[in-house]
Amino acid sequence: MRNIFTSLLILAFCTRYCTSVTSPGKDETIACPQPPHVENTVITIKPKLFVDKDKVEYKCIFTGDTLSNTCEKGKWKNNYQCSKFCLVPKIFDGFPQQPSKKYIYGEKMEYECNKDYKRSDVAPECTRQGWKPMPQCTILTCEVPHIKDGRISNPVKEYNVNKTLQYSCNDNLKRSQTDPVCTAEGWKPEPVCNDGRCSLPPKIDNGDIKDRVNSWYNDGAEVTYQCKEDYVMEGDSVVKCSVGDWSKPPQCMKPCLLTVQDKQITLKHKEDLKIQCPDKKRTRLICKNGELLNKCP
Numbered sequence: 001m002r003n004i005f006t007s008l009l010i011l012a013f014c015t016r017y018c019t020s021v022t023s024p025g026k027d028e029t030i031a032c033p034q035p036p037h038v039e040n041t042v043i044t045i046k047p048k049l050f051v052d053k054d055k056v057e058y059k060c061i062f063t064g065d066t067l068s069n070t071c072e073k074g075k076w077k078n079n080y081q082c083s084k085f086c087l088v089p090k091i092f093d094g095f096p097q098q099p100s101k102k103y104i105y106g107e108k109m110e111y112e113c114n115k116d117y118k119r120s121d122v123a124p125e126c127t128r129q130g131w132k133p134m135p136q137c138t139i140l141t142c143e144v145p146h147i148k149d150g151r152i153s154n155p156v157k158e159y160n161v162n163k164t165l166q167y168s169c170n171d172n173l174k175r176s177q178t179d180p181v182c183t184a185e186g187w188k189p190e191p192v193c194n195d196g197r198c199s200l201p202p203k204i205d206n207g208d209i210k211d212r213v214n215s216w217y218n219d220g221a222e223v224t225y226q227c228k229e230d231y232v233m234e235g236d237s238v239v240k241c242s243v244g245d246w247s248k249p250p251q252c253m254k255p256c257l258l259t260v261q262d263k264q265i266t267l268k269h270k271e272d273l274k275i276q277c278p279d280k281k282r283t284r285l286i287c288k289n290g291e292l293l294n295k296c297p
């Protein structure tokens, strides 16, 4: 028992004072000067003395690389530098244009954000201190709407994309049938309170409303559209008033007018015509909203 105690004491003494004895081959008579300064590093391992075979370790601030230097015969052996570039960092909710590019100081990084996220206004620049500012993608938000004659049931400071808004309207007023959802283009549908009535139905190009047009319509009222002759309707001809808003009106697609062998021909939207071109080859012409797809060479 006493022997073990004595050995421990010697061991403890030796780890402090017996270095030259415990590390054979070390020549403590030749010392190195202070280890060289390496830019953009912190020294992580530094011996008490700088004698033969002693090691200093540096860590590069920006890259995290470890550099080491050894004292040999009174001189520091290596002359390492930290690399002078910035690596592309991980971008949450986005991605870099050139993921494996090494950017040099002063270069700016291009990156994109995922759907429903937006970039910060300033492009990140590679600097000695790393990326300034860091690339960042933040989720799109909608502002709290001010609802005339109504109030929000779940008020928060701002709403992220896909969050719904619950609201109610004052007596006798109507609100949208579905809860508005925050989208990249704002609230859909618009959170409003009204008596449900709509004003004039929307105008369309090359078409009009079949019925007599009124200056206002009750909630749920419908109007029917028609297109000019030779124009083809795309979309629903019936448009409905729903809590102050009209549904999407149809479009009237243009015909194509062409002359084939001195004859005037009208091709309606999506109609086609096979003709023989001057080079004797047959070609199929298709009309798309006033424009001919395919032509004779």
Ligand SMILES: *[C@@H]1O[C@H](CO)[C@@H](O)[C@H](O)[C@H]1NC(C)=O
Binding pocket: 115, 116, 139, 161, 162
């Ligand atoms: C919002 O919802 C759509 C459809 O469900 C989805 O594709 C999109 O990723 C969502 N966006 C966010 C930011 O959660």
